[in-house]
Amino acid sequence: MYDVTIPSATGFDVISTNVGKINNKGFEAAVTYKVIDQKNFKWSTTLNYWANTNKIKSLTGVDADGDGIEDDLVSSGLFIGRSIQTIFNYQADGIYQIGETMLPGFQTGSYRVIDQDKSGTITAADRTFLGKQEPAYRFSWYNSFSYKNFAISVFINSIQGGKDGYLGNNTRIYFRDDNAVRNNELNGVNYWSPRNPTGEYPRIISGNHSTVEPNVYKDRSFIRLQDVSLSYTLPAGVLSKIKAQSINVYVSAKNLATWTNWKGWDPEALYPVFVNGNTVNVPDGLAVDGRPALRAIIFGVHINY
Amino acid sequence: MKKINLCLMVLLLLTGTFSCKKTFLDETPLDFLSAKNAFINSSDFNASVNNLYRLVREELYTKNDNDPQEYIYRTDIAFYVPAAFPANLVGELSPTSSIVSNHWKALYKIVAEANTVISRIPASQLSATDQKLFEAKGRFFRAFAYRSLAYIWGGVPLITEEVTAPKIDYVRATRKEVYAQVIDDLNFAVANLPAITSSSIKDGEVSVQAANHLLSEVYIADGQFSNAVTAASAVINTPGMALMTTRFGSRKTETPGDVYWDLFRKGNQNRKNGSGNTEAIWVIQIETDIPGGAAISTTSFASGDGFSLERVHAPLIRDVTINGVAPFRWPTSDYTGGRGVGFLAPSKYFIDSVYTSDPVNDIRNANHNFVRKFTSNNPASPYYGTDIDFANLPTGTKGTSGAVLTSNVPSRAIYPYSTKCTEPGPSGHPSNLYTGAYPNALKGGAGFTYQDQYLFRLAETYLLRAEAELGAGDAAAAAAADINLVRARSNAAPVAPGSVNIDYILDERIRELGVEEKRLFTLMRLGKWYDRIIKCNPFYASAAQQNYNLWPIPQSEIERNRGAVLGQNPGY
Numbered sequence: 001m002y003d004v005t006i007p008s009a010t011g012f013d014v015i016s017t018n019v020g021k022i023n024n025k026g027f028e029a030a031v032t033y034k035v036i037d038q039k040n041f042k043w044s045t046t047l048n049y050w051a052n053t054n055k056i057k058s059l060t061g062v063d064a065d066g067d068g069i070e071d072d073l074v075s076s077g078l079f080i081g082r083s084i085q086t087i088f089n090y091q092a093d094g095i096y097q098i099g100e101t102m103l104p105g106f107q108t109g110s111y112r113v114i115d116q117d118k119s120g121t122i123t124a125a126d127r128t129f130l131g132k133q134e135p136a137y138r139f140s141w142y143n144s145f146s147y148k149n150f151a152i153s154v155f156i157n158s159i160q161g162g163k164d165g166y167l168g169n170n171t172r173i174y175f176r177d178d179n180a181v182r183n184n185e186l187n188g189v190n191y192w193s194p195r196n197p198t199g200e201y202p203r204i205i206s207g208n209h210s211t212v213e214p215n216v217y218k219d220r221s222f223i224r225l226q227d228v229s230l231s232y233t234l235p236a237g238v239l240s241k242i243k244a245q246s247i248n249v250y251v252s253a254k255n256l257a258t259w260t261n262w263k264g265w266d267p268e269a270l271y272p273v274f275v276n277g278n279t280v281n282v283p284d285g286l287a288v289d290g291r292p293a294l295r296a297i298i299f300g301v302h303i304n305y
Numbered sequence: 306m307k308k309i310n311l312c313l314m315v316l317l318l319l320t321g322t323f324s325c326k327k328t329f330l331d332e333t334p335l336d337f338l339s340a341k342n343a344f345i346n347s348s349d350f351n352a353s354v355n356n357l358y359r360l361v362r363e364e365l366y367t368k369n370d371n372d373p374q375e376y377i378y379r380t381d382i383a384f385y386v387p388a389a390f391p392a393n394l395v396g397e398l399s400p401t402s403s404i405v406s407n408h409w410k411a412l413y414k415i416v417a418e419a420n421t422v423i424s425r426i427p428a429s430q431l432s433a434t435d436q437k438l439f440e441a442k443g444r445f446f447r448a449f450a451y452r453s454l455a456y457i458w459g460g461v462p463l464i465t466e467e468v469t470a471p472k473i474d475y476v477r478a479t480r481k482e483v484y485a486q487v488i489d490d491l492n493f494a495v496a497n498l499p500a501i502t503s504s505s506i507k508d509g510e511v512s513v514q515a516a517n518h519l520l521s522e523v524y525i526a527d528g529q530f531s532n533a534v535t536a537a538s539a540v541i542n543t544p545g546m547a548l549m550t551t552r553f554g555s556r557k558t559e560t561p562g563d564v565y566w567d568l569f570r571k572g573n574q575n576r577k578n579g580s581g582n583t584e585a586i587w588v589i590q591i592e593t594d595i596p597g598g599a600a601i602s603t604t605s606f607a608s609g610d611g612f613s614l615e616r617v618h619a620p621l622i623r624d625v626t627i628n629g630v631a632p633f634r635w636p637t638s639d640y641t642g643g644r645g646v647g648f649l650a651p652s653k654y655f656i657d658s659v660y661t662s663d664p665v666n667d668i669r670n671a672n673h674n675f676v677r678k679f680t681s682n683n684p685a686s687p688y689y690g691t692d693i694d695f696a697n698l699p700t701g702t703k704g705t706s707g708a709v710l711t712s713n714v715p716s717r718a719i720y721p722y723s724t725k726c727t728e729p730g731p732s733g734h735p736s737n738l739y740t741g742a743y744p745n746a747l748k749g750g751a752g753f754t755y756q757d758q759y760l761f762r763l764a765e766t767y768l769l770r771a772e773a774e775l776g777a778g779d780a781a782a783a784a785a786a787d788i789n790l791v792r793a794r795s796n797a798a799p800v801a802p803g804s805v806n807i808d809y810i811l812d813e814r815i816r817e818l819g820v821e822e823k824r825l826f827t828l829m830r831l832g833k834w835y836d837r838i839i840k841c842n843p844f845y846a847s848a849a850q851q852n853y854n855l856w857p858i859p860q861s862e863i864e865r866n867r868g869a870v871l872g873q874n875p876g877y
Contacts, residue, residue: 004471010472011468209397
């Protein structure tokens, strides 16, 4: 089932339809190895790897435009031979600087859109395949060490996009209304301005819009130090004095560090937005109401009598 | 035990032998609403017709700050004053622009809903009279939507049946064919809708007169001028319809004020409830703080729909300072404009040129109707109680972000505005919106226009008839007579027949209908968008192109329609 777009002249935007065939291929593996297994010192390591690709084999089975090839569903973003979450859109290439010659319908400080068909104007024909939203692979690495009464575990988690995968829309709104001012966006986001020609995001403007204000997609790949814990079990000699069966003192931490080039909140998190009458989950970019990944540090004592 | 086993055995055998008919599996909705039983009696149909009213109100008035006003921006009368100059029309009117696709979508939604009403009539249990009535209503709304589509895009796909399965191979009909359909629908509506004076009609409902008014306009667009005269005359000659010529309604004793001012005061638009307005033809109903009323007073404007003309059209008077002191307290419910934020400023043409013929006597140019002089209401200012004149600003006047202001140049902080957008005075706005901090102080959540809105008004019918008479070549004398009726009501000097041409009528429409008219429709149906922009609105003139006389078909629509080619308009 997929929400396929239909002409608005019908009074509707999409219809949920059974459409097409898809080919899914995946690979998953987990390896655990006890590197050291002695009485006083143990080290065990576990590696997890996961990769999944999908490819659309057919869609409607119809060749309405008569070019001999089955039609893609361009307006629904579905293309035969590509993955479901392929990104087909305009390609931004930096920002127009003062004095630069611009394509018609663009203005200084807006994204420079690549004129793929070299027609001199930006039209729908200038869209191209920019990549996909699906990740290329993900892996996690779990290590546990114990030495006498001490135990340490470290868990690293990662999702990787590879060459052109795991992309997310990282566009910042660029409408300067009073809320943008109240939310302190002008300070918080690196917008282009005549005084900041190296700004990363387009001029934040009120009113005038360019012919095309493209979404800019960025790699969400990350490596995260997701869980670390350290614990110490009190030796039996101490226990007998205080009449306890076992006492364990520990400290554990979640999400201590994330390494990513993604701009915004947690690269892995999705938040719901309303598009074409449907709620879809999109990556959490530089949104005003986003949430970072929760970082928690827990100290604890575990006593059994 | 044996007996029971035997019984079970027999039952099992029986279930194998008998089977139900295939239709047994068809669900019949008896206790819930579904697409099958949604259109049975007149209250079902009324629910749908009410939704048509809502769709029109939303598209033309209450959707948000911007979309409804796009029928006024980019015309000869107004411009978006905070934006950079010159306007980026190439971008805003490109096939990929959301401005273009939003209106396309909204208007086709009206078509689709109207078609549903019409197509569901034969299978309903409506009486013969009701069948005619609901078909007339459905066809009125369909005509309204198609006329709007045809004005803006030219020929568009013509769909006259409910769409029950996805269809992806629409082709464009010609503009002429669309007009023919609209005229056919409206003639049916004229024959079957109740008259505006009939007791069965409620305020805000469409009537024979509304249909004839629209029919007259579409006949003009289609070049059938004598039919247009006939349709307009049918409205004008309706017993009980007349221009308002004496003061009336909720604030008729107040000064300053006059009959033109009274037309736009709260509670005065509807024919029935109280005010005795005989000029209104189709009034869009806006009710405060009731569900579906499209206006709220209890929370911020941002959290609910309403008609934000006050917000958009009144200047951001807050930002004016003279030698560092603000002469105005903002927001105030007086002639400083309520809680305006200064987006939609009149063009210089609207401000100056249209009133040059009779600037003093024409009451439509009186300061309480078209505010040029703003009385300082801040006791802390040395100017307190005196007028700050847009045409003659004191030296040291600054505006938004400290910009030095020049007299007679519209800026976001100060420009002349029409009081149709607001309701000055201590009880003009809903009582919830006053803070009491100082006289007439408004809350930050103000900004809506709370009055009902004229979509069609008899003064416009006269101007339509004048246009039709001019087109029929019977010209100037008859046309001037109609125009002069409208002018006389506002105490404006009569126009000489020799001076009447289409540009004069367009100017008269500015004077009479100002920010009330959805100007884009008028310019596009006449194919005069480009000419008028060049003539009247320098903000857009340098970016204007001839092909903008029609908007582009949205690129998304062309792409969605993958089974056939939806041709693009020339120049895009």
